[in-house]
Amino acid sequence: MDSGLVTSLSGALAQSRRIETIANNIANAETPAFKERDLVFEEALESAHQQDTRSDVEPGPLSKSELLARPRRENRPVLYGADFTNLKSGPMRSTGNSFDLAIEGNGFFEVLSPGGVRLTRAGNLSLDAQGQLVTRDGFLVLSPAPAGLVVSTDPTQQRAGAANPQARAIRVGDGNFQVDVEGNITRITEGARQLVGRLSVVQVENPDALKHSGQNMFEAAPEAFLKAPENFQDAGRAPASAGVGAPAPEPRSNPLGPTNVAPRIHQGMLESSNVNPVQQMTRMIEAQRLYDQNLRLMQSHGDMTSKLSEVGKF
C-alpha cells in the first residue's frame, strides 16, 4: 500500500515541477531570444526487491505458485529525467534600432560575464562609457579570439583564449555604425568606410551541452563542440574544429540549424522568444489534470488504508 502512495506522490511532484517550468516559459514569453523548456520524465529504477530475478525463465504458462512467486512490477515512481530546451529560433522582430542584432541560423554571440565567456543570442546591445559594445548587463561583447586559437572545443585552449578577453572588446564609439551579415562592424568617418571591429559568432554542434545561466546567456560545456563558422574566421586562424582531440558527435538533427551553413547577422532586428503561448497553456492544463489524478490516487490509497484498519473492528 505504501509504495503505491509513494508512486502517486512522485507523479504529483513531477507534474508540479513541470508547472514550474511552464510558469517560467510564460514569464519569459517576451524575453528576447529566450528558448522554451520542458521536462521529460523517466521511470525510476525498480528497487532491488522488485526486480524480476527470474527473467531467465522461458516465457510460457506459469503455474499458480509461480505466478504468486513472481515479483510485482507495477511500482515505478517517476523521476525527472532531463529537461529539454527547444532551441529553435524565435521569430525575428524589426526594431529599427542599430544596436539590435539578430542571428539567423546556428550561431551565438560571445560575451564576457564575470563568470567567464558565455554565449547569447539576445542581440539587444548597448554601449558602455568607453563606447564599447556591451549587453544589457554591461558585459562586453567579444570579437573573435586571436589568430591561431580555435574558439573552442578544447577547454585548455578555451582558457588560453580567455586569458585576456578584455582585449577582445569591440569599440564602436557611438550608435552610428553598420553591421554586415558576416559580423563586420563599419563606421563612416570622414566620408570613408572603416572597419572598427568584428563580432565573434560561434556555432554549437552539440546543443545538449548548453546550460542556461540566466540573463539570456548560456554556458557551454566542453562537449558543446563550439566552432567558428567558415566565413567568420580570420585569415591565419585555425580552421573549424581542427587540431582538436575530441571528435565531433555523429551528425544528427541540430535544432539550432546545421553548422555547415554560415549564420547571418541582421542589424535592426531582434529575435523574440520562441515560447508558444497556446502550447504552454495546453501543457499547463495537461499537467494540472495529471497532478489532480495523482492526488486522487493518493486519496484512494488513504481511503483503502483506513478501510483496512476498520476490518476486524467490532
Add this chain to the structure above:
Amino acid sequence: MLNTLNTAATGMTAQSRQIENISNNLANADTTAFKKSRTDFQDLLYHNLQAPGAATSATTQNPTGVQIGVGVRVAGNVRDHEDGTLRPTQRDLDIAIEGKGFLAVQKPNGEIAYTRDGSLRMGPEGRIETASGYPIVPETQVPPTSREINFSFDGRIQVKNEQGETEEIGQIQLTNFANASGLQAEGGNLYNATPASGAPVPGTPLEAGYGRIFQGYLEASNVNPTVEMTDMIRAQRMYELNSKVISTADQMMNALNSVR
C-alpha cells in the same frame, strides 16, 4: 507550487513595468524631442536539479541535466535616441538639431544638464533660455535694440542692430556622449550625464559627428503610436497569461488541500 506562484508573479510584474513604460511613451507622444524607451527582459537564474554532464554511472553522463527557471526580470529601459521628425513652427526662437548632439543648459543649482528641446525663450534681460527659464550654455545675451534673430546651420547666432547691420552675438554649442542611452532622464526634457553615458564631448554644429541647427523647427517625439499600441496589447495578453498560471497553481494547491 510556491515556486510557480513566484515565477508567474515575476512575469506579471515585468509585464506591468512594460505597460508603465508604454503609457509614459504614449503620454509623451507630443512632447518636444521626447525619446521613447523600451523595456528589455531577461530570464532569472536557474535551479540546477541535475547539472548537465553529471555522472549517471562510472562511464556515462547525463546529457542535458535538469534546470528549473524562476522567472523574468526587467534588465533595463533603453532609451532610443533616434531623431524625431522636424516640425515647422515658424517661430524665430525655435531651433531643432538635425543629427547628433544636445544643447547644454545650466540648472538653477549651477549644474549642467542636456536637452534636445530647442523651444527657446528670451529672458527678461535678453538672455536666451529654455522654456523652463534655464540659460543655454554658453550664455548668450541678445542686445535689447536688436531685431531679427538668426540661427545658421553651424549654430552661429546673428541679429540685426539698429543700423540694420548683421552682428554675431553667439554660437550654439552641441554636446555628444559615447553612449547617449546611458544618460539619465531628469524630466523637463533634461538629461544628466552619468558614468554610463561617458563624459560630455563638446563641439559645434556641422562638425564631424555633430548635427546641424534648423531655425523655425522643433523636433517631435520619436514615439510611434502604432508600435506602442501593439506592444501594449501584447503586454496585456502576457499579463493575463501569467495570471492564468497563478490561478492554475492555486487550483492545484486547492486540490492538494482537499486530499484528506
